[in-house]
Amino acid sequence: xxxxxxxxxxxxxxEGQNVTLSCEQNLNHDAMYWYRQDPGQGxxxxxxxxxxxxxxKGDIAEGYSVSREKKESFPLTVTSAQKNPxxxxxxxxxxxxxxxxxxxxxxxxxxxxx
Amino acid sequence: EDQVTQSPEAxxxxxxxxxxxxxxxxxxGLRGLFWYRQDPGKGxxxxFTLYSAGEEKEKERLKATLxxxxxxxxxxxxxxxxxxTYLCAVQADRGSTLGRLYFGxxxxxxxxx
Numbered sequence: 001x002x003x004x005x006x007x008x009x010x011x012x013x014x015e016g017q018n019v020t021l022s023c024e025q026n027l028n029h030d031a032m033y034w035y036r037q038d039p040g041q042g043x044x045x046x047x048x049x050x051x052x053x054x055x056x057k058g059d060i061a062e063g064y065s066v067s068r069e070k071k072e073s074f075p076l077t078v079t080s081a082q083k084n085p086x087x088x089x090x091x092x093x094x095x096x097x098x099x100x101x102x103x104x105x106x107x108x109x110x111x112x113x114x
Numbered sequence: 115e116d117q118v119t120q121s122p123e124a125x126x127x128x129x130x131x132x133x134x135x136x137x138x139x140x141x142x143g144l145r146g147l148f149w150y151r152q153d154p155g156k157g158x159x160x161x162f163t164l165y166s167a168g169e170e171k172e173k174e175r176l177k178a179t180l181x182x183x184x185x186x187x188x189x190x191x192x193x194x195x196x197x198x199t200y201l202c203a204v205q206a207d208r209g210s211t212l213g214r215l216y217f218g219x220x221x222x223x224x225x226x227x
Contacts, residue, residue, distance in 0.1 A: 004157075015218075031213055042217035043158075058214075083162065090157050097213040100146040100205060101163070105157035 002027045006076045006091050006106035012114045013078065013085060021109045023091035029099040029104075032074040036060060037088040037108075046089075050093060050097035051072055086112050117141055120218035127225050130191050134223045136161050137202030140186040145207040146217065147185050149178050152199045161187075161200075192225045199223070 004025045013019045025032065028052050035043040045058030049068040061083025068074050078085045088110050092103040121136045139147070146165050150158035162171040164180040171178045175196065177188040187200055199222045203215040 006157075033214075035217075040219060041121075042219045043203075043215075044217075045214055048214065092157075094213055099213055101162075102148050102163055103158040103215060105150075105162070107157045108155070110155070 004091055004093060004106035006089075006109050008109060009107070011109055014114050015113060016080045018077055018079050019111065020091055021069045021078070021091075021111070023074045023076065023106060025072050025074075025091075025093045025106075026105075027036065027093055027095075027104060028071070029093035029095050030069070031094045031099065032073070033092040033094075033103065034058075034064075034066065034074070034076045035090045039091060043090065045068065048097070056058055117205055117216045118202055118218035120200075120221050122221060123219065124222045125224070127189070127223070128193055129193055129227050132188070132190045132192070135187040135200055135223070136184060136188070137187070137218055139202075139204045139216075140183075141204050141206040141216065143207035145205040147180055148203045148205070149185070149187055150203065151200040152201055152220070158201055189223070191221075194197055194225050194227055197223055197225045 007022045033048045035047040037043050046061050047066045049055040055066050065077045088108050090108045091106045094103045117140050119138050149161040152158045153200045161199045162178040169180050175190050179186045199220040201220045
């Protein structure tokens with residue numbers, strides 16, 4: 001079955017450490033998105049990518065970085081510059097940027113500070 | 115400025131007690147409105163897309179409706195397995211990022227036996 005796989009499910013970060021969250025999709029979608037979810041808040045867009053080797057900042061990109069070297073992969077790095085990284089991170093995809101088809105989501109990575 | 119507002123924040127229903135969740139939005143041109151269900155520790159699961167005022171979609175005990183300014187998710191005779199957080203998201207028909215979704219904060223539904 002096609003879908004989005006996020007790993008790991010749980011991740012712990014030490015002070016001053018960068019950590020990378022994995023997102024892989026086998027839906028053959030061009031567009032991919034990273035969201036952050038905090039308790040009592042809506043999903044907020046961190047970065048998105050319309051196509052391989054292209055990505056754009058979302059509303060809360062500071063302290064995060066991404067790459068899109070392959071169509072199926074869109075990893076997110078939480079850098080030490082992100083002072084409040086504890087949150088639930090969700091990756092999503094849609095056939096192409098601008099499509100009005102629903103976004104498909106992975107099952108998330110929960111990141112905590114040690 | 116919130117573009118999507120969901121109410122209530124939390125709703126507790128007895129099994130069989132029907133009710134509605136509300137999603138109001140302020141985007142100037144609506145491209146699509148999406149309802150998702152999210153279980154604890156999981157990603158959102160797609161339920162419905164509505165594209166124009168007057169449109170309705172149904173799935174089992176759920177029915178989604180759309181007007182020009184809001185959408186309702188009606189739950190008829192809910193069961194405990196309907197307990198989840200329901201998310202509403204809208205997609206605007208203008209702007210630099212046509213594909214992006216604006217999410218509400220969700221309604222946490224609890225159905226007790």
